[in-house]
Amino acid sequence: MRIVVTGGAGFIGSHLVDRLVEEGHEVVVVDNLSSGRREFVNKAAELYIRDLKESDWGVGIRGDVVFHFAANPEVRLSTTEPVVHFNENVLATFNVLEWARQTGVKSVIFASSSTVYGDAEVIPTPEEAPYKPISVYGAAKAAGEVMCATYARLYGVKCLAIRYANIIGPRLRHGVIYDFIMKLKRNPNVLEVLGDGTQRKSYLYIKDAIDATILAWKKFEEIKEPFLALNVGNLDAIKVLDIAQIVAEVLGLRPEIKLVPTTPDGRGWPGDVKYMTLSITKLMKMTGWRPTMTSGEAVRKTAEDLAKELWQ
Numbered sequence: 001m002r003i004v005v006t007g008g009a010g011f012i013g014s015h016l017v018d019r020l021v022e023e024g025h026e027v028v029v030v031d032n033l034s035s036g037r038r039e040f041v042n043k044a045a046e047l048y049i050r051d052l053k054e055s056d057w058g059v060g061i062r063g064d065v066v067f068h069f070a071a072n073p074e075v076r077l078s079t080t081e082p083v084v085h086f087n088e089n090v091l092a093t094f095n096v097l098e099w100a101r102q103t104g105v106k107s108v109i110f111a112s113s114s115t116v117y118g119d120a121e122v123i124p125t126p127e128e129a130p131y132k133p134i135s136v137y138g139a140a141k142a143a144g145e146v147m148c149a150t151y152a153r154l155y156g157v158k159c160l161a162i163r164y165a166n167i168i169g170p171r172l173r174h175g176v177i178y179d180f181i182m183k184l185k186r187n188p189n190v191l192e193v194l195g196d197g198t199q200r201k202s203y204l205y206i207k208d209a210i211d212a213t214i215l216a217w218k219k220f221e222e223i224k225e226p227f228l229a230l231n232v233g234n235l236d237a238i239k240v241l242d243i244a245q246i247v248a249e250v251l252g253l254r255p256e257i258k259l260v261p262t263t264p265d266g267r268g269w270p271g272d273v274k275y276m277t278l279s280i281t282k283l284m285k286m287t288g289w290r291p292t293m294t295s296g297e298a299v300r301k302t303a304e305d306l307a308k309e310l311w312q
């Protein structure tokens with residue numbers, strides 16, 4: 001099968017491309033290398049350096065399926081730079097759907113996010129929970145999902161929206177573990193933790209996430225439903241203070257941990273969801289998949305992976 005992966009030079013996208021190549025697919029990567037790296041792109045994949053914000057980004061590119069994984073994933077930036085997030089995450093998704101419709105793509109697999117639920121009332125949060133984003137990033141993902149679902153019903157371009165929890169592992173270049181390592185590189189004696197330290201979220205290791213993504217996609221191709229939203233996350237969660245502890249331990253440091261209050265209710269920043277664990281019952285029933293590492297194990301393994309990549 002010929003598969004287009006947008007954002008295939010980024011963290012999740014590049015691991016996905018490796019797996020698709022391994023499975024014998026013909027893979028086309030589309031990426032503007034804004035946060036992705038050329039060296040992360042599998043040599044067997046064809047790389048097009050294009051910007052999805054341009055409506056003609058897809059000229060000369062064809063595929064049976066598109067995994068739309070390009071985005072600006074910096075949730076915090078979406079609070080201060082909402083226009084960037086509208087363009088990178090709403091306009092770009094619309095341009096991908098238009099290209100899919102015009103070129104006869106069979107299905108779109110859209111990298112959505114747990115942030116569409118905002119401060120969910122039910123935890124672990126099931127897919128039936130309402131869209132209630134509290135960040136522009138989450139709103140952009142919800143908008144992308146609604147657009148995908150509409151294209152599925154109206155034009156027959158099937159869409160699977162995968163709502164990822166925090167996905168972590170080698171090649172990660174954003175998020176709390178990466179930030180802690182970079183802060184400790186600058187000052188090994190003090191580690192600033194944004195918020196009150198009690199924020200508790202679910203983390204899934206990249207290999208587990210890719211296994212789940214591939215299994216969910218294959219099942220989705222067998223069913224008739226034009227649109228499906230599926231959570232991909234872990235069964236448990238971990239507190240940000242415990243992440244700080246693990247990262248320091250892995251690096252062999254004993255920094256003073258300094259809490260930096262940023263909002264009255266102890267969030268990391270305005271728009272940060274404080275508690276997040278997704279219900280993965282639907283995914284497990286549908287595919288038989290289960291996570292092989294807990295959130296804590298995934299954090300430790302990622303800290304070790306990133307220490308090798310960044311700590312010299």
Ligand code: NAD
Nearest residue numbers: 007009010011012031032034035036052070071111164167
């Ligand atoms: P990433 O930043 O590593 O990858 C994003 C890729 O998209 C990069 O290679 C970047 O260069 C590319 N890109 C960005 N804007 C582009 C544009 N306009 N045109 C072409 N390419 C562009 O991020 P990631 O963590 O790998 O995230 C992948 C996807 O998964 C994103 O859609 C993200 O929102 C979603 N997601 C990630 C997580 C997570 O924990 N990592 C959680 C939920 C959802």
